[in-house]
């Protein structure tokens with residue numbers, strides 16, 4: 001089970017870290033309250049702050065961290081039952097964790113729907129709107145099209161409710177990384193494992209709700225997720241494998257990113273027709 005802390009070393013801020021977290025850095029959006037950016041009612045009145053943030057967070061800019069590749073290694077070695085994530089950055093998919101092993105509890109930028117008529121739109125369609133600074137408006141009914149990110153008060157995806165029933169009874173080690181465990185119902189999953197399952201929390205700061213819960217089986221590693229996975233890789237004898245995987249994949253992403261930056265530079269030099277849309 002993971003949260004925003006596994007992606008901070010990739011350059012994506014979390015929500016709640018004082019100073020660097022998104023909630024401390026949303027002044028430019030003039031929100032009455034920081035969490036309004038993920039409130040559906042606020043979004044329906046004023047979708048611009050969300051789409052400005054979406055442009056910053058949009059998948060494609062960031063490269064998965066060693067923590068993501070450690071989870072990929074667990075999968076490659078057939079040790080991963082499932083990966084439950086609160087993150088919306090799609091870095092697990094980029095790290096090669098297959099869709100059937102993922103529960104993206106708070107949704108994803110991968111798919112998009114009209115909030116009024118529910119028409120589906122592809123991620124390529126949405127990306128063009130977001131990066132063109134154009135409000136994504138439904139071609140059928142003129143409603144706003146929203147990435148399938150779960151906003152406060154919205155239902156979680158169906159598999160968030162079905163997969164734990166398959167997974168948690170059989171789980172013999174629950175690794176929880178980079179999360180404040182503040183957001184429910186996701187946080188409540190930690191209680192779903194059987195009493196003999198070891199639970200390891202890896203986080204920069206202690207989480208009261210977790211620490212001391214059950215001293216016989218709960219372990220807290222206070223520190224960075226990447227440091228923790230390198231240490232685990234070391235004791236498992238996987239250091240070289242993790243290093244090779246991380247280096248190989250990261251250099252492929254760097255090459256792709258350079259190529260796309262060069263293409264964007266070329267495009268910027270040629271005149272473009274404005275695609276501004278009014279609603």
Ligand code: CNA
Nearest residue numbers: 003004005008014015016087088089178179180204224225
């Ligand atoms: P959070 O409440 O911001 O908590 C993150 C936790 O991670 C904090 O306790 C930090 O101390 C800790 N942390 C930060 N960096 C590291 C690190 N390198 N190593 C170890 N610990 C670290 O975020 P949660 O994920 O718990 O909250 C759930 C929200 C955050 C979900 O709804 C997400 O959609 C949302 N979110 C996602 C992203 C993303 O997709 N990358 C980014 C920001 C927020």
